[in-house]
Amino acid sequence: MKCKQKRFLSSLGLFVVVAGPVYGHAAEQGFILLLPTDVYATAGTLAVVATMLLTGLLKPGAVSKLFTPRDVGPSLRHIGLNKISEVVAALSFTMLIYIGIFGPTDPQANLLPLALWTLWWMLAFVIQAAVFDIWKWINPFVALSRFLQPDGSGVIQFPKALSIWPAVIVFVCFNGFVLADTAPNDPDRLAAIALGYWVFTTIGMTLFGRDQWLRQVECFTVLFEILGKMRAISWRDRKKLGLPGWQTFDWPELDLSHATFILVILASGSFDGLYETFWWLSQMGVNPLEYPGRTAMFWKTVTGYGVAIAALTTLFAMSLWIGAIAVGAGKRKQLPPFQSIFTQFSIALLPIAIGYHFAHYFVTFLVQVQYVVATIADPLAAGWNLFGLGSTRVKVGFLAVPQTVKIIWITQAGIVVLSHILAVLIGHKVAEMLFSDRREIVRIQLGLSLLMVVYTIFGLWLLASPKVG
Secondary structure, eight states, rough: OHHHHHHHHHHHHHHHHHHHOOOOOOOOOOOOOOOOOHHHEEEEEHHHHHHHHHHHHHTHHHHHTTTTEEEEEEOOOTTTHHHHHHHHHHHHHHHHHHHHHSSSSSTTOHHHHHHIIIIIIIIIIIHHHHOOTHHHHHHHHHHHHHHHHHHHHSSSOOOGGGTTTTHHHHHHHHHHHHHOOOOOTTHHHHHHHHHHHHHHHHHHHHHHOHHHHHHHTTTHHHHHHHHHHTTTTOOOOOEOOOOOGGGGOOOOOOOOOHHHHHHHHHHHHHHHHHHHHHHHHHHTTTOGOOOOOOTHHHHHHHHHHHHHHHHHHHHHHHHOOOOOOOHHOOOSSSOOHHHHHHHHHHHHHHHHHHHHHHHHHHHHHHHHHHHHHHHHHHSSSSSOGGGOOOTTOOOOGGGHHHHHHHHHHHHHHHHHHHHHHHHHHHHHHHHHHHSSSSSHHHHHTHHHHHHHHHHHHHHHHHHHBBBOO
């Protein structure tokens, strides 16, 4: 123990002199629905189709009005509180890394993987997209950078022309680790990688400037900034409230790299739901009842993840190409550049990615958050009973009650369907921005509409499919 403590203090000391976490995977999805899911899937798909037909019948500009926000008053002031929260976040992250190294070796009893994956990846992801900018308050990377370099300037100018392509690459690597690594939940391993990423981020902010690094390279800051575009309320100078997604239409930085990032978010969530299904394993030549483990599946998972990103990007591009051809067949003047069409319509995929993320992790969160509460009572397994939580017991009996399971499934399916309906409305708004003629607005969405219907069916099928667990 003393040796490990010396090693930890040495590493932390070196880090402070020179100056995100990568997170373990959630509990396995061994939850099989025994409900008539085909009925719910059919109803949900028909709701999406009905929305498409309805928007196609509306006058041009009608959907655009839905995304016009209303001023609802002055924003709240929090002078100085943000900097305090950054320090608290950095200290909390340091404590979690310490617990990862010196705490229990069981991932289900160690607060590092539990807190990072359950509270950060599952909960904060949804809060950021639906409620408020939580990342601004819990970002653990900024406080040390402010201490080392108060003005936030760097010694090297980071190329603005790269936009957020570096963040796209880092985010793909993060998801690759989560999906394919042999032991992503191992506390020791996770602590080392989390500390390493913190060092990497701090060095980057020091060399290239804090704001530039966070905007272009630090993939979690970029991710949460993109997710925040879907919030119904804006808390900036004035509070503004509108239909979720209205902020995506006031996005001057939106370019091809942002579109790719959105596609990666959706592809990562989709493949996360797919790669442990019995169907996928059978395609890989693996008997689901004799799962060989993550080590044996490493390269198949990595390859499958890469194919998933490429396949979704290709299908999305093809769907827009079909629409562009349909518009061009009856249009005399030149169409907008295809890259512009691709970039603008990509924001219609964002609500689908968020909705599926919520639905995919909903059951896991209900279970794992109980482990978080139980572990907070004794994070180092030293016999403590902090906050009187020592008597907390993890209960999963609700998964055996048909009424509860039905509520869970309806919640999951409902969120997926609503997210697709919102995606249809956003796509129609984009079409209205590009074209003024009703026929052209409908035609440009022909291929995309088909893709959304297929993805609705696919998403609901993923939720109901048995998985290795």
